[in-house]
Each structure stands twice: as C-alpha cells, then as structure tokens.
Amino acid sequence: MAKHSTVNGFHNHRNSAYSPSPAKKKNLKRRASFADISGDENRSRKSPKKAHGDFVQGQNGMRMKRMKRITSAGSSTMGATGGKMSGKTFSIQEQRNQLPIAKGKEALINELRENDVTVLVGETGSGKTTQVPQYILEAGLTGTGMIAVTQPRKVAATSLATRVATEKNVSVGDLVGYSVRFDEASSSSTKIKYVTDGMLIRELLMDSTLSRYSVIIVDEAHERTLRTDLLLSNLKRIQKERNVASGDSGGKKGKEPASKLNPLKVIIMSATLDAEKFSKFYGNAKILYVQGRQHPVTIYHTATSQPDYVDSALRTFFQIHTDQPPGDILIFLPGQEDIENLEKSIKLYANQLPKDAPGVAVYPMYAALPASQQTSVFSPAPQGMRKCILATNIAETSITIPGIKFVIDTGKCKEKRYISRDAGSGFDTLLTRDITQSSALQRAGRAGREGHGFCFRLYTEDAFKSMPLSAEPEIRRCTLTSSILQLKCLGQDLEELDFMDKPDPDSIGSAFAILYLLGAIDDAKKLTKLGKQMAFFPLEPPLARSLMASVEHGCTKEVIDIVSILSASSKLFYDNSDNRESAAEIRRKFRHGSGDHMTVLNVLRSYEEMCASQSKSGRREWCRSQMLNERCLIEALDIRAQLRNACERQEIDYNVTCGDAEQPVLKSLIRGLVHQSAFLQADGSYKQIMGPSIVKIHPGSSLSDKKVPAIIYDELIYTTNIYARGVSNNGERRKNIGPPSPDGLVPRKEKVLEANGKTILKIKVGQTLNLQYRGDFCPSRHIGLEPPLVLDPPPVCTVDVVDLKKRDTESSNPMTTESQSQCHQHPDLLPLPHLHPDLELQQCTVNPKNSYRKLLRESIKTRGWRANIDHGWTKKLETRRDRGGYLCMFGEQGDRSSPR
Numbered sequence: 080m081a082k083h084s085t086v087n088g089f090h091n092h093r094n095s096a097y098s099p100s101p102a103k104k105k106n107l108k109r110r111a112s113f114a115d116i117s118g119d120e121n122r123s124r125k126s127p128k129k130a131h132g133d134f135v136q137g138q139n140g141m142r143m144k145r146m147k148r149i150t151s152a153g154s155s156t157m158g159a160t161g162g163k164m165s166g167k168t169f170s171i172q173e174q175r176n177q178l179p180i181a182k183g184k185e186a187l188i189n190e191l192r193e194n195d196v197t198v199l200v201g202e203t204g205s206g207k208t209t210q211v212p213q214y215i216l217e218a219g220l221t222g223t224g225m226i227a228v229t230q231p232r233k234v235a236a237t238s239l240a241t242r243v244a245t246e247k248n249v250s251v252g253d254l255v256g257y258s259v260r261f262d263e264a265s266s267s268s269t270k271i272k273y274v275t276d277g278m279l280i281r282e283l284l285m286d287s288t289l290s291r292y293s294v295i296i297v298d299e300a301h302e303r304t305l306r307t308d309l310l311l312s313n314l315k316r317i318q319k320e321r322n323v324a325s326g327d328s329g330g331k332k333g334k335e336p337a338s339k340l341n342p343l344k345v346i347i348m349s350a351t352l353d354a355e356k357f358s359k360f361y362g363n364a365k366i367l368y369v370q371g372r373q374h375p376v377t378i379y380h381t382a383t384s385q386p387d388y389v390d391s392a393l394r395t396f397f398q399i400h401t402d403q404p405p406g407d408i409l410i411f412l413p414g415q416e417d418i419e420n421l422e423k424s425i426k427l428y429a430n431q432l433p434k435d436a437p438g439v440a441v442y443p444m445y446a447a448l449p450a451s452q453q454t455s456v457f458s459p460a461p462q463g464m465r466k467c468i469l470a471t472n473i474a475e476t477s478i479t480i481p482g483i484k485f486v487i488d489t490g491k492c493k494e495k496r497y498i499s500r501d502a503g504s505g506f507d508t509l510l511t512r513d514i515t516q517s518s519a520l521q522r523a524g525r526a527g528r529e530g531h532g533f534c535f536r537l538y539t540e541d542a543f544k545s546m547p548l549s550a551e552p553e554i555r556r557c558t559l560t561s562s563i564l565q566l567k568c569l570g571q572d573l574e575e576l577d578f579m580d581k582p583d584p585d586s587i588g589s590a591f592a593i594l595y596l597l598g599a600i601d602d603a604k605k606l607t608k609l610g611k612q613m614a615f616f617p618l619e620p621p622l623a624r625s626l627m628a629s630v631e632h633g634c635t636k637e638v639i640d641i642v643s644i645l646s647a648s649s650k651l652f653y654d655n656s657d658n659r660e661s662a663a664e665i666r667r668k669f670r671h672g673s674g675d676h677m678t679v680l681n682v683l684r685s686y687e688e689m690c691a692s693q694s695k696s697g698r699r700e701w702c703r704s705q706m707l708n709e710r711c712l713i714e715a716l717d718i719r720a721q722l723r724n725a726c727e728r729q730e731i732d733y734n735v736t737c738g739d740a741e742q743p744v745l746k747s748l749i750r751g752l753v754h755q756s757a758f759l760q761a762d763g764s765y766k767q768i769m770g771p772s773i774v775k776i777h778p779g780s781s782l783s784d785k786k787v788p789a790i791i792y793d794e795l796i797y798t799t800n801i802y803a804r805g806v807s808n809n810g811e812r813r814k815n816i817g818p819p820s821p822d823g824l825v826p827r828k829e830k831v832l833e834a835n836g837k838t839i840l841k842i843k844v845g846q847t848l849n850l851q852y853r854g855d856f857c858p859s860r861h862i863g864l865e866p867p868l869v870l871d872p873p874p875v876c877t878v879d880v881v882d883l884k885k886r887d888t889e890s891s892n893p894m895t896t897e898s899q900s901q902c903h904q905h906p907d908l909l910p911l912p913h914l915h916p917d918l919e920l921q922q923c924t925v926n927p928k929n930s931y932r933k934l935l936r937e938s939i940k941t942r943g944w945r946a947n948i949d950h951g952w953t954k955k956l957e958t959r960r961d962r963g964g965y966l967c968m969f970g971e972q973g974d975r976s977s978p979r
C-alpha cells in the first residue's frame with residue numbers, strides 16, 4: 080500500500096497497524112480504575128495505579144506480538160463465507176476464537192461476575208458487541224433473566240442479531256432476537272436481545288425496573304444519544320432498587336438484595352469512550368480494557384484540506400478502484416443530498432471505464448431509506464463488480480459490512496441541533512458539520528473487519544487532531560418533548576433526574592410549553608389522562624395528539640393512515656431538485672387542495688385500491704410510474720397495523736371514518752401540530768406562531784405555489800432558508816372557530832374591567848416577544864401559549880382582561896378551576912393564560928418587534944376595529960423576574976383596540 084502515499088495527495092502517517100489516537104492514549108492514562116483483560120504483561124506494567132478494585136491479569140491473556148501473529152493469519156483465512164452449514168458454523172467459530180476479546184474471556188467473565196457496573200473499552204472490531212452477550216450467557220450470569228444489548232440505530236440492532244444468531248446457529252427471534260421501533264423478532268426462548276435504546280425506554284413504561292433483564296449492555300455509549308442518557312440515568316435508579324438495600328452501589332456488587340427483584344448488571348461499552356466519565360457517574364465503576372483489534376487498518380490523511388469533499392471522494396474512489404486489488408469501498412458522507420450527487424457521478428464515470436475494468440455496484444445507505452434497502456448493502460456485490468456503499472453515519476458504529484476493505488471518510492456529518500434563535504421557540508434541524516475524533520476512529524474501524532483495511536481521510540492529520548474528542552451529548556442540543564412525556568409516565572421529572580450532563584433549561588421550558596399546548600400536561604406540569612394515552616402510542620407527541628383528536632372528530636381511520644406515513648422511516652415522495660417538477664406533474668392527481676396531509680392520504684388510498692388487483696411486480700411498477708416510494712407505503716401499512724393494535728388496547732375504534740370530508744382530519748392534525756403553525760405575511764413568507772422564524776413552504780409541497788393565510792407543517796428544514804415541509808392549510812379551520820364562548824372562555828367584551836382608572840389588558844401574543852423560558856417555567860402563566868386555532872381572530876383579538884385589583888383572590892382568575900378543566904376537555908381551545916394568585920408583578924421593558932406591531936395593526940384593520948397600537952400599550956410587560964416570560968400588557972384607557 081506504499082503506493083497510496085501518493086493517492087490524491089495522501090500521507091500515510093501510520094504505516095503501522097491502526098492504533099488509538101494520541102488523545103485517546105492520553106485518556107487511557109488518566110484512568111482511575113483500570114483492568115487490562117487482554118493480559119498483555121508489558122502493558123500492565125505501564126498501566127496507571129488503580130484507584131480501587133483489583134488489577135486483573137487475563138487468564139488467557141495475549142501479548143501484543145502474539146496478537147499480531149494471529150491477526151495476520153486470521154486476515155488471510157476470513158472472508159464471505161458460504162458452502163455447507165456445518166462448514167460455515169466451524170468457520171464462524173474459528174473466527175470467534177480469534178477475536179482479541181476471546182483471549183481475555185475468562186478474566187472478563189470474572190470481572191463481570193464481581194461488578195454490578197462495568198465500563199468496557201475495546202477497539203472497533205475487537206468483538207465486544209457480538210461476543211460479550213454470548214460469554215455472559217455461557218457463564219450463566221443471567222439467571223432466569225435476559226440480556227439486552229442497546230444500539231443507537233435500528234440497522235445495527237437487526238444486523239447484529241442476525242450475526243449472533245448465525246454464530247449460535249439458531250434462527251433470529253429464537254435464542255437471539257431484536258426489538259426496534261415497529262419491528263420485533265423475539266420469543267419466550269430469547270435470551271439475548273439487541274434493542275434500540277428507544278425501545279428499552281418504551282419498555283420502562285410497562286415495567287419501571289426492567290425486571291425481565293438480568294444484564295443490560297449499553298453499547299456505543301460514546302454517541303450519547305438522548306435515549307442513551309435517559310437509559311443510563313434510569314439504570315442507575317433501577318440498580319438502586321434491585322441491587323442494594325440502601326445507598327449508592329458504587330458499582331460494586333450488592334450483598335443484600337433490597338427486594339425479591341433479581342439484581343441487574345450494567346455494562347457500558349464503546350471503542351471511543353471517555354471511560355472515566357461513565358465510571359464516575361456510576362460511583363467509580365470498574366473500567367476494563369480489551370487491547371488489540373483483529374485486523375490492522377492503515378490510515379491515510381490528505382496533504383491539504385479538501386473543501387469540495389464530494390469531488391475529492393469521487394477522485395479517491397476511482398483511484399482505489401483502478402489501482403487497488405479487489406475489496407469493497409465504504410464512503411462516509413454527511414447526508415442524502417451528497418449521497419445522491421456522488422452516486423450519480425460514480426455511475427456516470429463508471430460507464431466510461433475501459434470494458435475490461437471491473438464494474439461498480441453503488442448502494443446508498445441513509446436513515447430515510449427503507450429498511451430493506453438499507454440491509455441490501457450486506458449482500459455480496461454481483462460477480463466481477465466492486466461494491467461501493469455511500470453512507471451517512473448510520474454505518475459508522477457497530478455494523479460489519481462484509482467485503483469492505485477501503486473506507487473513504489469525508490470528515491463531515493449531519494447533526495441534529497435545536498435551533499433556538501430565541502429561547503424556547505426553536506426547532507430541531509440537521510446541520511452539516513465536521514465529525515469528532517471518536518467518529519473518525521469508528522469510521523476507520525469499518526474497514527479491517529475481515530482482513531487488513533485501509534482508511535482514506537479527506538482531511539489533514541492536523542484537522543483530525545483539532546477535532547473535538549467526542550460530540551456534544553444530544554440531551555444538550557435536541558428537543559426534549561417526547562422524553563419529558565415518557566418520563567412523566569414513569570412518574571419522573573426530567574429536571575430532577577441524575578444525568579451525566581444536565582439538559583439546557585431553555586429546551587426544557589420549550590418542551591413543557593409544547594406538552595402543555597398538546598394537553599399532555601396541565602398547568603401544574605402534571606401528566607394528564609390524555610398525556611398518558613398519548614405516550615401509549617409509539618409516536619411523537621404531536622402525532623399522538625392528532626390521533627387522540629381524531630377520536631373526537633370521528634376520523635380515526637384517516638388520521639391513523641396519515642400518521643403512519645409520517646412515521647415511516649423513509650419519505651413517500653422521493654425526489655430531488657432535478658426531477659421535482661416532473662414528479663409533481665405525475666403526482667398531480669393525488670394532490671389535495673388543502674395540502675400535503677390529505678395528499679398523502681389520497682396516495683395511500685390509491686395504493687391500497689391498486690394493491691387489490693395487482694401482483695407484487697405490478698405494485699412496484701405502479702409506484703415507480705407514480706414516482707412514489709413503495710417502501711414507505713409498505714412500512715406505513717405495517718405501522719398502521721401496530722397503531723390499530725394499540726388503539727384496540729386503548730379501546731379506541733380505529734374504523735371510525737369521516738369519508739371524504741377533510742375538515743375533521745385537518746382539525747385533528749392541527750390539534751397535534753398546534754405549535755407547528757405559521758401565518759402569512761405581507762411579503763408572502765410565513766411567520767411561526769410559536770417562535771420568531773420566518774419560514775417558506777418547501778418547493779416539494781403541494782401548497783408551494785399557493786398563499787394560504789395560515790399553515791401547519793410537519794417539520795422545518797434549515798438550508799439557505801428555513802423551509803416548512805409537509806404543509807397543510809390551516810385557513811379553513813379559522814372559519815370554524817368563531818368567538819370563543821362557552822366552556823369558560825367568556826367573550827372578551829364582557830371581560831373589560833377597569834382598575835384605578837386604567838383598563839388592564841392581558842394579551843396573548845405568541846412568542847414573538849422573545850421571552851425567556853426558565854427551568855421552572857409554568858406554561859399557564861406564559862403569554863406564548865397561543866394555539867394557532869385562534870389565529871382568526873388574529874392575535875390582537877385574543878385580548879383578555881384581567882382585574883389586577885382582584886388578582887390576589889381566587890375570583891380574579893379569569894378562569895375558574897372548573898372552567899380550566901372544561902378547557903382541557905375542549906378539543907379546540909386551551910385555557911387562557913391567567914394570573915396566578917402568588918404572582919409578584921415586575922415590570923420589564925420588552926417590546927414587541929415592529930413586525931409584530933405591524934401585524935397587529937393589519938389584523939385590527941381587517942376586522943374593522945379601531946386601535947392606536949403605536950401608543951402606550953406595548954410599553955410595559957409584567958413579568959416575574961425569576962421565571963421570566965410572562966404576561967400582561969397594560970395600556971392607558973383608550974389605547975385598547977375594541978370592537979366597533
């Protein structure tokens with residue numbers, strides 16, 4: 080491979096076997112409690128002193144030299160297996176025995192037996208994920224319980240279960256199974272279950288101590304997904320309940336179980352983990368280290384930085400393809416768009432290669448693709464072709480893709496991030512950014528699974544060194560709505576949980592506001608009956624709320640269809656900027672005037688009609704001709720079956736239909752997407768109801784060429800602009816609202832009160848005031864809880880009046896307890912904000928933005944009202960200092976806009 084030092088200007092800085100980065104080595108030295116189960120005596124002398132626990136010498140330990148010998152022998156004997164089952168089993172067993180972790184098996188088992196919590200660090204490919212569960216099972220550490228191995232991604236969970244089932248010579252779902260969202264393969268004989276971390280969190284709702292499991296292995300913990308963090312926190316709690324009589328376990332085996340519950344062992348694993356941090360979180364748990372990897376990976380860096388990483392990946396690919404021996408290539412790119420572009424270019428240039436050159440089979444791999452298409456990458460390349468997989472970081476951890484010898488790493492990824500802008504009013508979006516050192520090591524680790532591998536990094540070694548060691552935990556950068564709801568069902572408060580890293584108070588405030596709007600919590604932040612029902616469905620809270628609303632509106636059948644499509648992992652309309660217009664033309668017949676939600680319903684209806692008369696190939700052809708993603712439809716039907724099942728258990732009749740009427744469906748959707756609404760501005764753009772962002776309708780939407788007064792949307796994506804995707808018209812809805820009357824929402828006119836010669840106005844204005852949420856945010860006191868249902872009348876019309884003189888008495892509350900509860904039950908209306916008796920009034924000088932003022936003026940004019948809104952009333956805003964974010968505006972008498 081010396082030749083590679085010139086490829087695309089690459090430097091081979093490490094001609095030796097792949098080794099931990101300098102930063103990682105430094106980390107290892109800092110360890111408090113350290114045991115080397117590889118049994119390398121030389122290393123053991125260098126290891127730092129243990130802080131507690133014994134230093135364990137692997138009984139079957141191996142030395143580095145010996146490992147290298149085994150390594151090279153192994154690389155030449157392994158490969159895609161085939162032939163008879165017995166031969167295959169033998170070869171796989173041989174393969175297992177050669178894994179670095181196998182040499183320390185005895186020592187590892189002893190450590191796991193001794194410790195309730197263990198942090199296990201081992202290089203990629205050392206055998207942690209596939210072997211540790213099997214060792215535990217073989218050693219009888221599980222008792223009658225099961226072993227759960229968590230994975231951040233579905234594809235990893237399913238492919239690992241398949242691999243380990245093969246190693247055990249059983250079918251998937253038998254001794255070895257998996258459970259991922261909307262898919263499960265397990266039975267009463269399952270002892271090892273690969274699960275996504277999200278699924279285990281869901282299991283907590285049913286069984287708060289996860290009593291079915293004796294061992295829970297949290298794999299790839301370095302990714303620090305939100306769910307992993309929730310799990311880590313809960314596992315700590317569960318161990319306290321299950322393992323020890325009282326106090327902190329300190330990661331040590333409890334002597335006296337507190338109850339009859341079986342004790343739980345927790346193992347935290349990764350190749351690139353800040354082991355000390357995890358150890359500390361679990362009371363200085365034991366850290367074990369597996370030295371070595373089965374096959375070396377040679378890493379190359381570019382001599383200069385490569386700003387056009389797609390072009391650079393293209394050139395590197397063809398240099399490998401034309402110069403290097405057989406072996407498949409895995410290219411890491413940030414997202415779908417880059418993958419599609421590179422796929423096109425590779426196919427184009429591959430056609431121009433000399434006739435005798437091997438062909439190229441390109442496979443894209445990203446989360447939005449259907450599961451079956453994702454798993455097709457595991458099949459061998461067609462005869463005489465080189466497989467080229469273009470993947471996002473979905474392929475970064477845990478998985479072994481047979482045949483991969485070369486990895487090209489662009490050094491970029493997309494990261495979900497909460498765009499806060501103004502606190503509490505942001506949204507999650509995917510942003511392209513540089514990867515971390517952890518990711519780079521994981522990506523390199525995908526080569527060298529079956530033999531010597533090579534990784535070409537499209538960035539310099541200096542760039543690698545300047546990357547952060549690991550990513551910011553998701554809990555610090557994403558919305559917390561779903562997690563808070565799930566925790567509420569467990570009787571837990573996110574703010575009070577013991578996390579490795581505390582979540583951001585602004586994100587917590589925003590999540591509470593949304594849950595309150597959805598009716599999942601009340602104004603004391605208590606879980607409502609409705610919230611509990613919502614959490615029962617494996618859906619994001621907004622979609623779960625829409626489903627619940629459909630019961631009231633008599634359209635459960637239609638809403639389940641729509642949310643099933645929205646919950647599928649791939650997109651129904653699979654197009655890009657090149658074919659968008661032609662695709663829109665072809666799909667015109669499905670288009671519904673109210674927007675994308677009814678449009679997808681039309682598609683699903685047509686698909687089902689067509690399915691009744693068509694064969695499998697006929698269906699595929701129909702979808703192809705309509706430019707529809709059949710995988711999404713198939714998955715949606717599967718999800719629908721599960722949602723119907725869940726409905727049955729909740730005693731909800733999922734067959735209730737509204738026929739062709741769209742209003743009930745839209746009403747239900749609006750109820751769930753209440754916080755994802757925007758209204759038209761004079762310049763044709765849309766302004767968020769909750770939040771200050773200006774958004775445009777995505778060009779792929781059926782409403783992109785329309786200007787409706789208000790919209791709801793499924794998601795916002797952030798590119799050159801902020802685009803709303805999955806858009807429907809919220810306008811029809813407004814006509815139905817009318818003046819808020821019975822149900823305790825007394826018409827405002829009658830609520831005009833005077834206090835000390837002043838008319839006191841309470842105005843709900845949405846979050847346009849840039850108010851800050853705080854950790855102890857109380858939604859009902861928040862002026863920003865304006866449901867879009869009251870868009871018309873526009874925001875100024877939602878003026879409510881509060882008698883400040885009476886604010887200390889119960890009657891001052893514009894909503895009595897009774898009326899509040901009525902409101903909660905009312906499908907269309909939410910309680911008006913009200914003054915709380917213990918509210919201390921403060922003044923602050925937050926003014927609405929000019930744009931808001933302009934909007935008010937226009938709104939008032941439209942309704943034929945008189946108002947002098949530039950004067951006076953915007954000047955004062957009541958707020959409570961420690962809470963921020965409330966409340967009332969005052970105006971001099973006469974300032975108030977009032978109906979004619």
Ligand SMILES: Nc1ncnc2c1ncn2[C@@H]1O[C@H](COP(=O)(O)OP(=O)(O)OP(=O)(O)O)[C@@H](O)[C@H]1O
Pocket residue numbers: 178201202203204205206207208209210238242349350373476477478479480481524527528529
């Ligand atoms: N599906 C598979 N097909 C072929 N070989 C596999 C497969 N899965 C695992 N292996 C083999 O087992 C080895 C160990 O895999 P395992 O997933 O246990 O490693 P690991 O230490 O958990 O590493 P990582 O953190 O990178 O997943 C791989 O390097 C590969 O040789």
